[in-house]
Structures are given as C-alpha cells and as structure tokens.
Amino acid sequence: GAVVSQHPSWVICKSGTSVKIECRSLDFQATTMFWYRQFPKQSLMLMATSNEGSKATYEQGVEKDKFLINHASLTLSTLTVTSAHPEDSSFYICSARGNEGYTFGSGTRLTVV
C-alpha cells in the first residue's frame, strides 16, 4: 500500500530557531500534500494544502510566513517552522493524496524550549 515517510519523528529546538520537517511519498507520486497540526486529545487541524510546483494554500489563521511550505517535487514536501516559540510545540502530521486515498505520515513531535 501507499507509504508516506515523515522525518524527524521528534525534535527539540531552542526558541527562535527554525525547524524543517520532511514528508515523502515513497511509492507513489503526490501532486497534493496536506499539513496538519494536532494538540493533545484533539482532532487534526489542517494548516495548509501543498501543491507541487506552486504556492501552498493556507487555512485561515495560519501564518504563512511562520510555517513555510515547499513542495518541490512529486514526492517531497517540507514544512519549516521559522523562529519557533514554545506555543508552536505540537504534533505535526503530513498527508499525501494518491490513488488509494489520503495516506498520513507518522507525525513529528516538535518541542520548543
């Protein structure tokens, strides 16, 4: 079946630094990828839709300058959290849409200290 690889699985960074999260579709091409954020015991909140070769579409209330998304190829999308602060600490999950539907990565636990 379709597999989406997300790295790193967890990261700790200092306040003010930037962190990059990678999302790769391993065995299929994904023209569209999605980035979600999930707080403890809550549902997934869509942050942005990433289309290969074009600018990402951000959901209302999501700062596009803070959460930079790049979808440079059909198998790779990256999310960079710029100038991270403790309130950005969360579980970030990517998803890729393929013929088998929407496949999710294993998530990245970001802790900003």
Next chain:
Amino acid sequence: QQQVKQSPQSLIVQKGGISIINCAYENTAFDYFPWYQQFPGKGPALLIAIRPDVSEKKEGRFTISFNKSAKQFSLHIMDSQPGDSATYFCAASYNTDKLIFGTGTRLQVFP
C-alpha cells in the same frame, strides 16, 4: 457546512462487544467518507472508506454504514479487542479536496 460532527467523545467496550461510532455532516457535496485509527504518538491510519453510492461496506471486523438521506455514517467494530483501543476519526471530503475531520472518539476495550 464544512463540519463533521462525531459522537461519542469516548467509548468503553468489553472485549468481544460491538463498538459503534457515529458521524453526521451537512455538506451534501461530500463524496468520500473515510475512517481513521490513530494510536498515541502516531499518524492516522486508514481503516475503511465509503462513497455515497453505497449504503454499507465491510472489511473484516470493520463496517461502515452510510445513510445518505440522514447525512450520517457510522463505524461498527465487531468483536472488539483490546488492540482496537485507539482514537478513531471520521472524515469527509469533496472532489479529492482536503479532508474535514470529526472531533475523534477515544475507544477503550477492556478484557
């Protein structure tokens, strides 16, 4: 219009019992209704999905029942096992657009 309402918030079932989770939607344009299972610290994994031209779909112990006129769909887990203990999310999308998620149901299956 874009919301998907999910209930119950939490569910406790005895081993071997039936777990039932319900979802309701408003947007009649939705054409894809998946259910996801999520374990702590992991991403959601697709369990089963249905399209509105079918009223029921079964895969192993998991069944989706779909009621188009009532705009509701539900997940039934037969012979629930402790390993099924997880959080379950329903979702909906239109024309391969973004998924709209329900609020989640935390299922606990006791031996």
